Amino acid sequence: VRALDLEVRRAVADSSGEYVDWLAGLVATPSVNPRYDFPTTGEAAAQQLLAGLLASAGVDVALRPIDRARLERHAGETTLSASYEGRPNLTARLGPPEAVLVLNSHIDVVGIAPDEVWETDPFAPRIRDGTLVGRGAVDAKGSLAAMAAALATVRRMEVPLRRGVVLTSVVDEEGGGGGTLAALDEVAGAAAAVVGEPTGLRVSPATRGHWMVRLVVPGRRAHPGAAHEGVNPIDKAYRFVQAAWQVQAALDRARPHPLWTHQPVQHVFNVATFEAGRWGQSASVPGEARLEVMVGTVGGESLEEIRAVVDEAFRRVIATDAWLREHEPQIEWTPRRNAGAETPREAEVVRIMQRAVEAATGAPARLEGLSAVTDMRHLVHAGGLPCVNVGPGEMRLAHTAGEALPLEEYLLAIEVYTRAILAWGTRNSGEGGEA
Ligand SMILES: [Zn+2]
Numbered sequence: 472v473r474a475l476d477l478e479v480r481r482a483v484a485d486s487s488g489e490y491v492d493w494l495a496g497l498v499a500t501p502s503v504n505p506r507y508d509f510p511t512t513g514e515a516a517a518q519q520l521l522a523g524l525l526a527s528a529g530v531d532v533a534l535r536p537i538d539r540a541r542l543e544r545h546a547g548e549t550t551l552s553a554s555y556e557g558r559p560n561l562t563a564r565l566g567p568p569e570a571v572l573v574l575n576s577h578i579d580v581v582g583i584a585p586d587e588v589w590e591t592d593p594f595a596p597r598i599r600d601g602t603l604v605g606r607g608a609v610d611a612k613g614s615l616a617a618m619a620a621a622l623a624t625v626r627r628m629e630v631p632l633r634r635g636v637v638l639t640s641v642v643d644e645e646g647g648g649g650g651t652l653a654a655l656d657e658v659a660g661a662a663a664a665v666v667g668e669p670t671g672l673r674v675s676p677a678t679r680g681h682w683m684v685r686l687v688v689p690g691r692r693a694h695p696g697a698a699h700e701g702v703n704p705i706d707k708a709y710r711f712v713q714a715a716w717q718v719q720a721a722l723d724r725a726r727p728h729p730l731w732t733h734q735p736v737q738h739v740f741n742v743a744t745f746e747a748g749r750w751g752q753s754a755s756v757p758g759e760a761r762l763e764v765m766v767g768t769v770g771g772e773s774l775e776e777i778r779a780v781v782d783e784a785f786r787r788v789i790a791t792d793a794w795l796r797e798h799e800p801q802i803e804w805t806p807r808r809n810a811g812a813e814t815p816r817e818a819e820v821v822r823i824m825q826r827a828v829e830a831a832t833g834a835p836a837r838l839e840g841l842s843a844v845t846d847m848r849h850l851v852h853a854g855g856l857p858c859v860n861v862g863p864g865e866m867r868l869a870h871t872a873g874e875a876l877p878l879e880e881y882l883l884a885i886e887v888y889t890r891a892i893l894a895w896g897t898r899n900s901g902e903g904g905e906a
Contacts, residue, residue: 534562545652550647569635663819671866678845679840680809684781731770770813778804811848827894
């Protein structure tokens, strides 16, 4: 064990009580994304709190307003919020502005759904058996507070950095990622990025994507006594359901992804809606059926590529049915689309995060795809940055009642990010991934 490793462990341990307070303070400042109809102090209050904490640790920090008009060029890639008024991003910097490593996570959280039952106030964080419970503990204030604490730790250790680090605490991740798209302007010329999302400290250089397609399949209304004169659109629409599942299975067979072997299904399709007829009324053959299918991609697969495969399967359904040939269904690829993303595992930032996790946990880092859409897609596609997701907590607890983060894992995450900053900053660019 190198001296620096021990020093990191001691530096985080020395301030652990303070860093737990940082996390609790952020959870206690309800920064619910305004797309949820939920009374809240807003993202700005939480950003101001975080800015104050970073400043108190001597880190250079600033809040940046978001110019909605500048985001318009990304309108085709994701959902943007109607307004970013009073919703600043936070940027904190350490070291020189060259070859910067971006640490990115989000300040906004989802609202409390009506059917979500919490034992205690989700915005009054409670620590029980070493676990902090509250909205955002996992998604993603655990990651965000740990990243901020890592900057503070490096600042306090007074290790000079040859390559800099910028923390971007963004708004509106839960709305579509407008905050991260805006933050790209603050980190122009950066070299790589780490996204703080709950990966259970696994190293995830790939995320999933999805695109919703809608079909309106015509039938012919008829009196049930003369059903043979009608055409039942449920039968016709079901052929598209079957075609979708066949495409899903074929994609998994043809394009298995090495980072998703831990899950039985890789291309996650969801037949989300199937509507036809009127519930409780059987007096007519329905006139049309409507279908919504979420089509899934894995890692770097392009949405357009998978769309082409699905369209081809739908065309075959139509070609083999006389009624559908004459009465073509409407097929609409909706604006509900989010690309997946992938960075090669050989990328320096991936290797640095693997080594940081191994040094902090003393166990081999697990390299796994993340079954979620994260802001990694914007950092990769719009930002052109190699990127990896690493953060404390389990994604399956995100957006649920009793969202909980073990504090031991939170403190390990601070160590992971601290080691990553030091590994990044104490090596010259171009030295490559080996150390
Ligand atoms: Zn998140």
